[in-house]
Amino acid sequence: MKDFNNKNPFKTPEGYFEDFSRGLMKRLAEKDTDIPRNEGFIVPDAYFEGIHKDILQKLEAEKTKVIPLHRYKKYYFAAASIAAVALVAFMLNRNLSQEITFEDIANIDIENYFEDNSLDLSTYEIAEVVPVDELEIGDILSKELNEDMILNYLDNNTENFEELNMEYDE
Amino acid sequence: MIAEETLVQDLQHPETRSQAFEVLVDTYKQRLYWHIRRIVLNHDDADDVLQNTFIKVYKNIKGFKGESKLYSWMYRIATNEALTLLKSNAKKLDVGSGELQDRMLGNLKADVYFEGDAIQLKLQKAMATLPEKQKLVFNMKYFEELKYTEISEILETSVGGLKASYHLAVKKIEAYLKEEA
Structure with missing residues (x-):
């Protein structure tokens, strides 16, 4: 093996390089974050042993709640057809030109929908569905973007510079 | 451990169904429980959601086409059930999700199943x-x-x-x- 230390007076403790890899591996195996692994949650004694029985009981209880409807089935069909005819007649009598279009939906309704339906999309997910290749920057920006603006934005909004250049291992 | 495909087939067959369901519950109960517990934080809610998850799986297994893996399908059901419970809790208390989180944390201090x-x-x-x-x-x-x-x-x-x-x-x-x- 090539001796890398043939021109300088420094020395290392005996066996230093042999132990170095081992020590390094040990340090790498140590936890790399201070976030605790134990969360403090516990379960009642023998909870998991009894869960199958509990589920079966719940399933059984749900089954017994079902009331058969077959006896009255023919009346339902008759009632449904009468209701359908009445509904169609009612709809036809209304002003047909008053068809609801997308524009009629108040913006607030749409906003409420997004609010209530937890469309928690990250920028990555949005980027996946929006065809970025076909977009021009002018499509989404009303003002022209110049270098100063970008630098200003990054200056004000970047807490950790490393985040701009993320690389991950699985 | 029983292969997932066999388990699904057994679950879809009326004669083998109940036995396969027991195997399914035994195999996944702990994993799914902890997944749910980390979302809802307290044991009673986690227990409710876990039971509902397995009941949904039992009732819907006939329609399971195997496009995704069984466990990811179950995790997905568990996640949805847990998040739905949080939402309905927030609605019942008439609070936003932030306020609900604060209350959940407050309850944790007095929870006998939180050490x-x-x-x-x-x-x-x-x-x-x-x-x-x-x-x-x-x-x-x-x-x-x-x-x-x-x-x-x-x-x-x-x-x-x-x-x-x-x-x-x-x-x-x-x-x-x-x-x-």
Whole structure:
């Protein structure tokens, strides 16, 4: 093996390089974050042993709640057809030109929908569905973007510079 | 352990169904329980959601086509059930999700099934500051030790997006723990 230390007076403790890899591996195996692994949650004694029985009981209880409807089935069909005819007649009598279009939906309704339906999309997910290749920057920006603006934005909004250049291992 | 495909077939067959269901519950009860518990925090809610999850699986297994893996399908049901419970709790109490999180943390201190010390309570507080998705990803990666490919199948999100979410979650939790120390 090539001796890398043939021109300088420094020395290392005996066996230093042999132990170095081992020590390094040990340090790498140590936890790399201070976030605790134990969360403090516990379960009642023998909870998991009894869960199958509990589920079966719940399933059984749900089954017994079902009331058969077959006896009255023919009346339902008759009632449904009468209701359908009445509904169609009612709809036809209304002003047909008053068809609801997308524009009629108040913006607030749409906003409420997004609010209530937890469309928690990250920028990555949005980027996946929006065809970025076909977009021009002018499509989404009303003002022209110049270098100063970008630098200003990054200056004000970047807490950790490393985040701009993320690389991950699985 | 019984192969997933065989288990699904047995679950879909009336004669083998109940036995296969017992195997299914035994195989997944703990994993799913902890996944749910980390979302709803208290044991009673976790128990409810776990039971509902298995009941949904039992009732819908006939329609299971095997397009995704059985476990990711079950995780998905469990996640949806847990998040739905949180939403309905918030509605019942007429509070927003932030306020609900605060109340859940408050209840944790008095919970007989929470033995956490100050650090663990602080960890829960840190997690409560995360957006829903980041919290899910963090739990699944850090505590449940699922692979990104598995999480990707469960949450139907790209691996790249998950890695970014996880990275951000770790940074935020670490910063919170350091700040509040």
